[in-house]
Amino acid sequence: MNATRYEIVGGDYERGGAASRSLKEQLKKVGADPAVVRRAMIAAYEAEMNVVIHAQRGELRASLDNGQLDVEVADEGPGIADIEAALRPGFSTASAKARELGFGAGMGLPNIKKNSDRFAIDSAVGRGTTVRFTIVLRPQALYGAGRNSLHIVAEQCRQSFRCIHACPTQAMRVFRGKPQVLDYLCVDCTACIATCPSGALTTRGTRDELTPIPDAVLVVSPPVLTQFGASIRPADVLAVLAEIGFGEIWVTWAAEEALRNAIVQYAETDAAARPVISPACPAVVNLIETKFPSLIPHVAPFLSVMEALRTELDGRRAVFAATCPSQRTAVLSDDAPSKPEVVLPAALRAAVRPRLHSEDAGLPPRRAGSGPALQGSAGVPPADPNRDREGAEGVTDERVLRATGLRHVMSILNAIEDGLANDLTVVEPWACDEGCFGSPLLADDPFLARRRWTPPPDAAGPAVTRRRARPLTPRPGLRLDDDMTKAIGKLARIDKLRRALPGCDCGWCGSPTCATLAEDIVRGRAAADACVRQNPAQETTT
Amino acid sequence: MKLEALADRIGAKVLAPGRNTNVDLDQVYAGDRISDLLSAAGDHSLLVTNLASNHLVRVAELMDIPGICLVAGQVPDPAILAAAREHGTILMVSPLGLFETCGRIHRVLSAEARAAG
Numbered sequence: 022m023n024a025t026r027y028e029i030v031g032g033d034y035e036r037g038g039a040a041s042r043s044l045k046e047q048l049k050k051v052g053a054d055p056a057v058v059r060r061a062m063i064a065a066y067e068a069e070m071n072v073v074i075h076a077q078r079g080e081l082r083a084s085l086d087n088g089q090l091d092v093e094v095a096d097e098g099p100g101i102a103d104i105e106a107a108l109r110p111g112f113s114t115a116s117a118k119a120r121e122l123g124f125g126a127g128m129g130l131p132n133i134k135k136n137s138d139r140f141a142i143d144s145a146v147g148r149g150t151t152v153r154f155t156i157v158l159r160p161q162a163l164y165g166a167g168r169n170s171l172h173i174v175a176e177q178c179r180q181s182f183r184c185i186h187a188c189p190t191q192a193m194r195v196f197r198g199k200p201q202v203l204d205y206l207c208v209d210c211t212a213c214i215a216t217c218p219s220g221a222l223t224t225r226g227t228r229d230e231l232t233p234i235p236d237a238v239l240v241v242s243p244p245v246l247t248q249f250g251a252s253i254r255p256a257d258v259l260a261v262l263a264e265i266g267f268g269e270i271w272v273t274w275a276a277e278e279a280l281r282n283a284i285v286q287y288a289e290t291d292a293a294a295r296p297v298i299s300p301a302c303p304a305v306v307n308l309i310e311t312k313f314p315s316l317i318p319h320v321a322p323f324l325s326v327m328e329a330l331r332t333e334l335d336g337r338r339a340v341f342a343a344t345c346p347s348q349r350t351a352v353l354s355d356d357a358p359s360k361p362e363v364v365l366p367a368a369l370r371a372a373v374r375p376r377l378h379s380e381d382a383g384l385p386p387r388r389a390g391s392g393p394a395l396q397g398s399a400g401v402p403p404a405d406p407n408r409d410r411e412g413a414e415g416v417t418d419e420r421v422l423r424a425t426g427l428r429h430v431m432s433i434l435n436a437i438e439d440g441l442a443n444d445l446t447v448v449e450p451w452a453c454d455e456g457c458f459g460s461p462l463l464a465d466d467p468f469l470a471r472r473r474w475t476p477p478p479d480a481a482g483p484a485v486t487r488r489r490a491r492p493l494t495p496r497p498g499l500r501l502d503d504d505m506t507k508a509i510g511k512l513a514r515i516d517k518l519r520r521a522l523p524g525c526d527c528g529w530c531g532s533p534t535c536a537t538l539a540e541d542i543v544r545g546r547a548a549a550d551a552c553v554r555q556n557p558a559q560e561t562t563t
Numbered sequence: 564m565k566l567e568a569l570a571d572r573i574g575a576k577v578l579a580p581g582r583n584t585n586v587d588l589d590q591v592y593a594g595d596r597i598s599d600l601l602s603a604a605g606d607h608s609l610l611v612t613n614l615a616s617n618h619l620v621r622v623a624e625l626m627d628i629p630g631i632c633l634v635a636g637q638v639p640d641p642a643i644l645a646a647a648r649e650h651g652t653i654l655m656v657s658p659l660g661l662f663e664t665c666g667r668i669h670r671v672l673s674a675e676a677r678a679a680g
Contacts, residue, residue, distance in 0.1 A: 035618075042624065062626060063601045128596075
């Protein structure tokens with residue numbers, strides 16, 4: 022089946038659903054799995070009935086290619102005045118007749134969106150409406166583990182259970198008193214690290230100490246240079262780092278600027294889909310691959326800054342000062358020609374602090390000529406924080422919307438997915454508050470730290486951008502069972518269990534929601550009687 | 564519980580026999596909101612409704628819903644009967660209203676669940 026078209030006649034309730042029925046027969050012929058057919062039917066029927074209810078005539082076009090079903094339902098109807106309202110569950114403009122027949126519950130578009138992997142709607146009053154959706158048919162591959170850098174110190178866990186609710190992909194569990202992460206869902210975003218009150222969640226460098234490697238490049242980003250309080254400027258920290266003993270120090274600043282400019286240019290010229298999403302934050306890219314696969318075409322095809330700098334090393338040894346697990350994972354990913362070392366902010370602080378305070382009044386010791394490329398910074402008086410800050414916070418281009426903090430990033434990605442952010446050109450989302458300045462591995466408040474960033478006059482580092490060689494791919498999750506029939510059986514069991522659970526999503530069992538607990542039970546991760554509300558005796562044993 | 568056995572226990576009359584009489588019922592959807600029906604029902608569901616319309620049979624077919632129970636002794640249009648026969652959907656009519664019919668179904672299924680332990 023390549024492309025098939027079906028006519029839909031407005032107002033013909035007798036024949037409404039005929040297009041969906043033909044589509045179902047096609048899907049059965051190609052052997053699509055029943056769960057996929059079910060989702061496709063819900064979405065197709067809702068879209069088809071929308072035409073019957075609201076329009077004069079329309080057409081359903083379906084194509085099956087590359088393991089996915091693409092459906093477009095276009096009508097010559099009145100159009101939708103307020104798409105945002107139409108997407109809201111319960112909103113309906115259906116006629117009394119449609120309502121008599123059981124339609125008009127205001128769940129049509131929400132139902133299509135819920136049951137498809139990609140969804141878009143385009144409508145103009147007086148001209149008509151086009152709904153497009155995609156459902157991925159491919160049996161889901163087992164996702165390779167080990168692409169994240171969260172480190173769990175189980176004995177530190179005090180069972181606050183905050184992590185399970187903080188995780189945007191529901192990857193965290195606290196079972197039998199110990200936190201655990203489902204690797205295939207973890208996007209390395211730091212949400213769990215930030216919320217953990219007892220230090221059970223963190224990440225680890227390949228080295229625990231910042232020790233000198235004379236021929237190596239040390240790569241640092243602005244946030245690690247601004248975590249030493251009000252009186253220590255980035256230039257001071259750079260001077261200290263230079264003394265420790267590396268061949269060269271690169272600050273990521275120039276590459277960050279270069280990436281932003283390259284993305285704006287890409288958005289203005291050959292963007293595949295707009296708004297263009299910046300891949301600067303690797304956690305956001307992971308999040309898109311995991312939770313928002315429909316937005317993959319929106320992501321500008323560049324490497325993140327540290328990944329791009331890694332390609333500039335030319336075989337030299339390097340130590341990357343990563344600020345979060347996602348940077349660590351990106352720097353150490355398999356694509357790297359030679360694996361660099363990674364240190365985390367705590368190691369850098371431990372190495373820098375004693376030197377800052379060893380001599381005069383908290384200022385770093387200065388010896389002219391002691392470090393490479395940094396001599397000019399010695400003896401400069403403390404900068405007035407309100408001067409010379411033009412451009413220091415990065416985004417001066419009004420075409421770039423910088424959005425930080427996971428909650429806002431999620432809502433903006435949702436808006437883009439719903440077609441409600443088409444007024445934007447470039448979105449630069451960062452998982453942490455104020456971007457990398459908000460990583461929970463850093464010491465200072467993100468807003469203070471970012472305010473204190475001023476590019477040191479002689480900060481060196483290549484202004485490089487690199488196109489991504491391997492395209493991003495959706496992360497399909499973990500198969501329930503290799504055997505499709507058994508998997509479907511398990512799916513039914515999960516559904517049944519979920520309906521039997523209280524639905525309060527309290528998390529007391531250690532699983533974030535009742536739905537995830539149902540899955541955990543069927544997968545054998547949790548006991549059948551794990552629900553604390555249904556089995557109060559559990560409370561003392563978990 | 565098998566659909567035919569259920570029809571018998573609740574005093575409903577089977578109008579179209581259905582292709583697959585061997586389906587074990589594990590869920591009942593009662594109501595007339597098509598969107599909710601689409602989301603809720605599956606291939607082990609019975610749909611109980613007072614909407615005797617053609618598109619209901621269509622939805623049952625699309626969603627592999629094996630059975631429909633109309634209520635209040637409705638006499639469905641011959642077209643609906645024909646559609647149900649053609650698709651192999653079991654179509655039954657209960658003499659009671661929606662509320663009483665659901666009450667009976669609930670009693671029968673609960674008794675069965677208790678018996679099964």
